Amino acid sequence: MISPILTVPRERPTESGALAEALEGGAVLMFPDLDFPFSDFEQRFTDRPFADGKAKNVNIRGEAAHLRGAAGTPEEQEALRQVLIRYRQFARALVDRYLPEYTRAVTLAGTSYRPFDVDRRKLSWRRDDTRLHVDAFPSNPIGEKRILRVFRNINPDGQPRRWRVGEDFGSMAEKFLPRLPGYSPLSARLMAALRITKARRSEYDHLMLHLHDALKQDEAYQASAPQANVEFYPGQTWVTFSDLVMHGAMGGRYMLEQTAYLPVSAQAHPDKSPQRILAHKLGRTLQ
């Protein structure tokens, strides 16, 4: 089954638990009409990229919300930082209102401003995000957490953000699990000791990294796997578990993104997590 896109009008009557249920089942929630206004001064952030060009994105992290990768005058950089802080609050409010069962357990991580078009330079296949994949972070093991992301298209010219979405995680995992290399607890401990990773890479993290790579490397799968094109228009906000939903970013520029973490144990149905799906397919608990 291909991941469904579920449109959620702002005034949706709250049907307890239905949206979290859909998300956990692999849907993308699309909110067509949430407000996130820009001031006259802030319009410039969608006229041209305020980025130093060294990294893909500009972002803030942590309580201090230190801005990284930005360009512009000190006044402009502070204004951009405030946009990102406001977007983080917007994402928090979205969770509180539409996913109230997650409110207490969710933690917000980085917030990013993405002014550049999807990179179609001949990147290495591993960094090519036009290829269908699930998200996994090489240096930042996440263990028993889920990756929940809130995106918003802020393009000023009507240009959509174009995605592909793929088949459900379980069907994908069935095809790829047999090809993945075994996990070594010893090398996981070494990588943590050498600070190659920020924490010990669990077997789940190991599997997800190798899944990410195996998926992107498989040209035949990329071309022929079940998939659908999706367009997200300016003013639209979309939310998904990006560790579960197969996706590729095909085009579009000027976007805001918030990453959040949710413990598997805080899900309505922990069995629907990639952690439990992989364990189930392997017929054992993960190390």
Ligand SMILES: [Fe+2]
């Ligand atoms: Fe991704």
